[in-house]
Amino acid sequence: MAKISSSSIYDSAQEGPPAVRELKELFRYNYLLIQLIRRDILTRYKRSVLGIAWTMLNPLGTMIVLTLAFSRAFATKDYATLVLSGLLAWTFFAQTTNAIMSHMVWGSSLLKRIYVPRTAFAVAAIGTGLINLVISIVPLILVMLVTGVPIRASMLFLPVSIIFLAMFSLGIGLLISTIAVYFADVAEMYQVIIPAWMYLSPVIYPAEYLPPEIRVWVARLNPMYHLIQMFRTPIYEGRIPDLEAVLLTGAFSIVTLIVGWIIFTRKADEFAYRI
Amino acid sequence: MSLHTVYNASPNINDGTKPSRECVIRLENVWVTYRAPSERIGSFKEYAIRWMQGKVKNREFQALENVNLEVYRGEVLGFIGHNGAGKSTLLKLVARVLKPTRGRVWVKGRVAPLLEFGAGFHPELTGRENVFLNGAILGFTRDEMVEKFDRIVDFAEMWDFIDAPARTYSSGMWARLGFAVATDVEPDILIVDEILAVGDEAFQRKSSARMQGFREKGATILIVSHNMDVIESLCHRVVWIDHGQIKAQGDPAEVIQEYRRHQNP
Numbered sequence: 261m262a263k264i265s266s267s268s269i270y271d272s273a274q275e276g277p278p279a280v281r282e283l284k285e286l287f288r289y290n291y292l293l294i295q296l297i298r299r300d301i302l303t304r305y306k307r308s309v310l311g312i313a314w315t316m317l318n319p320l321g322t323m324i325v326l327t328l329a330f331s332r333a334f335a336t337k338d339y340a341t342l343v344l345s346g347l348l349a350w351t352f353f354a355q356t357t358n359a360i361m362s363h364m365v366w367g368s369s370l371l372k373r374i375y376v377p378r379t380a381f382a383v384a385a386i387g388t389g390l391i392n393l394v395i396s397i398v399p400l401i402l403v404m405l406v407t408g409v410p411i412r413a414s415m416l417f418l419p420v421s422i423i424f425l426a427m428f429s430l431g432i433g434l435l436i437s438t439i440a441v442y443f444a445d446v447a448e449m450y451q452v453i454i455p456a457w458m459y460l461s462p463v464i465y466p467a468e469y470l471p472p473e474i475r476v477w478v479a480r481l482n483p484m485y486h487l488i489q490m491f492r493t494p495i496y497e498g499r500i501p502d503l504e505a506v507l508l509t510g511a512f513s514i515v516t517l518i519v520g521w522i523i524f525t526r527k528a529d530e531f532a533y534r535i
Numbered sequence: 536m537s538l539h540t541v542y543n544a545s546p547n548i549n550d551g552t553k554p555s556r557e558c559v560i561r562l563e564n565v566w567v568t569y570r571a572p573s574e575r576i577g578s579f580k581e582y583a584i585r586w587m588q589g590k591v592k593n594r595e596f597q598a599l600e601n602v603n604l605e606v607y608r609g610e611v612l613g614f615i616g617h618n619g620a621g622k623s624t625l626l627k628l629v630a631r632v633l634k635p636t637r638g639r640v641w642v643k644g645r646v647a648p649l650l651e652f653g654a655g656f657h658p659e660l661t662g663r664e665n666v667f668l669n670g671a672i673l674g675f676t677r678d679e680m681v682e683k684f685d686r687i688v689d690f691a692e693m694w695d696f697i698d699a700p701a702r703t704y705s706s707g708m709w710a711r712l713g714f715a716v717a718t719d720v721e722p723d724i725l726i727v728d729e730i731l732a733v734g735d736e737a738f739q740r741k742s743s744a745r746m747q748g749f750r751e752k753g754a755t756i757l758i759v760s761h762n763m764d765v766i767e768s769l770c771h772r773v774v775w776i777d778h779g780q781i782k783a784q785g786d787p788a789e790v791i792q793e794y795r796r797h798q799n800p
Contacts (some may be wrong), residue, residue: 269552270631272640291680295671303659337604374583376672415559443579444714532627533569 261412278525285377292376294386300359301391315392316399319347323403326464334465341409344400346463349491352393353429353484354454359385360433361440361447364531371532378528379521382437385432391420393450400495412498421490424513428487428511431516434524441527441534460461461490483512538572558643559724559755560606565638567599567624567779598624600779602638609753613760613787614772615794621779622759626726629757644723644755647673649714658702662693662712665701669716682718684781691715707735714742721748724755763791 274281286293306313325345331339361380371378397418404411440446459483462470470478479485486509493501501509599621606612614622627633628640630648643722655672656665666687672679691711696704704712718725723748750756760766766773766787773790775783777797783790 268643268645270642271644272628272634272638274693289671289674291677294677295668298664299657299668300659302664303657306659347538353789370672372627372632373630374655374672376674393593443582445578445580449579515716532633 274509276523278528280524280526282377282379282521282528284509286379288316288376289380292380292499293384293387296380297387297391297407300384300388312395315395317349319344320399320403321398322347331462334469336466338407338409338467338496340403340407341400342466342492343464344403345492345495346371346461346488347486348393348400348464349425350458350484351460352389352425353432353487354391354458355392356426356429357433357436358450358454359388360430361450362436364437364441377523379434382430382433382524385433386426388428390422390426404495404500409496412494414494414498414500417494417500418491420510421487421494421501424490424509425487426511427517431513431518431520433519435516438520438524438527441531457482458482462488483509487513542798555608555753557608558605559608560604560643561639561641562602562604562625562628562635563639563641565599565602565604565628565635565640566597567621567628567633568636569596569598570594581732597779599635602779602781604781604784606755606757608755610706610772611750611756611758611770612716613758613766613773614776615760615763615766615773615784615791616776617798620776622776622777625776626728626759628722630726642724645724646724647717647727648726648728650683651719656701656709656713659700661700662688662697662704662708666697666712666716669713673694673717677718679720687715687719691720692738696701706794707738718742718745718749721752721754724757725749727756727758727760763795767791 281397302314303310304355308314312318321341326343326347327340328342336342360382363385370376401411403409424450436450458464460478462478467475467485467489486505490501490505490509493499556604591652602621602625604625607666614625616622624633626648629642630633630646633641634640643737657668658715660668663684666684667677667680675683688694691708691714693712693715696708701709746756758766758770770787772785773787774781774792782797
């Protein structure tokens with residue numbers, strides 16, 4: 261029986277910014293991340309016959325319904341691909357931020373009893389979302405093949421779009437869960453905000469469909485506008501987004517993540533006093 | 536694991552296990568202040584209204600007041616006191632779950648809290664998957680868990696059920712598996728916060744023998760219990776906490792006597 265890390269020392273008075281310390285701890289607990297992601301993926305569909313296939317069928321089902329309902333209304337070509345690409349990006353954002361928040365508010369029984377890095381659950385939620393997103397690109401490609409949308413090399417840009425989306429979602433998730441620890445009804449409020457936010461983002465309609473004067477404001481105020489465009493353009497339009505858009509989206513995604521991370525880790529020591 | 540059986544397995548405290556003088560836990564002027572709103576304001580809306588009216592009042596509650604404590608390697612330390620006196624808060628400080636509001640907590644070595652059985656288990660996962668998940672929560676790496684896995688299942692006597700979902704387990708089976716994961720490798724510091732007896736008699740004997748083994752090998756053990764017999768027979772030293780302060784500490788029999796006198800004057 262090997263003794264492990266018996267020389268490890270914990271000192272509550274240690275120096276250094278909590279944001280950096282948390283990052284180191286998270287790195288040390290990387291196996292926990294893998295296990296948490298595994299748990300989320302395995303348990304989600306454990307008792308269903310189709311299992312992981314649901315990850316592909318869910319967006320596909322929504323896409324079919326939306327296509328039947330709106331493809332005439334928005335009178336745009338290849339509506340199925342348009343709406344599915346928007347849905348995948350949006351679902352990733354909505355699901356991961358919600359998961360991060362619910363882990364902090366309801367899944368905190370463990371955090372009260374044993375030390376684990378407090379960002380572990382949030383980062384694991386992003387990991388789970390990433391795996392689901394990658395899996396659901398399979399039905400997207402299928403739909404493109406069936407409806408005759410050309411699959412172009414520009415899709416190789418998607419990893420960049422996805423990384424931006426993941427950084428932004430983690431940042432927002434950490435921010436709202438920090439608030440939700442103090443005010444439980446923020447979780448409820450978020451359920452109202454999410455659908456409203458979706459309709460203000462070009463998820464089920466093309467961005468061009470917005471009247472120009474409104475579109476300017478949506479683009480200015482709604483970060484998800486850019487993240488969805490960043491994800492959709494290489495798929496739907498078959499081209500890499502403009503450099504300016506890439507830099508802008510990347511910059512605010514990184515800033516959101518850093519701000520969320522710093523605020524969460526600064527407040528994390530107080531969580532045990534609250535939850 | 537039952538404290539009773541630990542007690543039975545060690546009828547004699549002077550069995551040659553003596554704590555060293557190496558300090559492994561040090562609490563220096565530790566304060567824990569809970570700041571609770573004097574009225575429960577659970578919603579943001581309510582808070583915003585109160586805040587505008589200038590009516591947000593906080594009541595402070597001292598869970599621990601200026602606590603100083605040193606624990607030495609190999610020591611079995613018992614904590615007594617009435618409910619809400621601050622015993623569990625103190626253990627949470629050592630387990631890193633809580634940070635002191637003021638003061639300093641210093642801990643050397645791997646701390647293993649004996650989780651309430653089943654905490655950290657997922658009912659839909661199999662026993663095997665739960666062992667790895669639980670190990671990861673305790674901070675072990677993949678390689679360490681692979682190396683430990685067979686021993687854990689051996690000890691828990693769970694080979695027949697290890698690939699069945701945990702929801703099909705009896706509470707005793709959860710308990711056995713949880714105990715086996717947490718105690719496979721001797722922790723430097725073991726935290727036992729009033730755990731009820733679970734598992735059948737044979738398993739209780741087995742787990743208490745393991746606990747006894749830790750004691751003999753010089754693990755530091757912190758115990759919270761309301762069972763004075765257990766505390767007196769097991770501990771090298773007893774700390775009596777009352778209203779967040781250390782009221783008395785020292786020889787188990789003496790401290791317990793003083794505590795009892797205070798309870799029934």
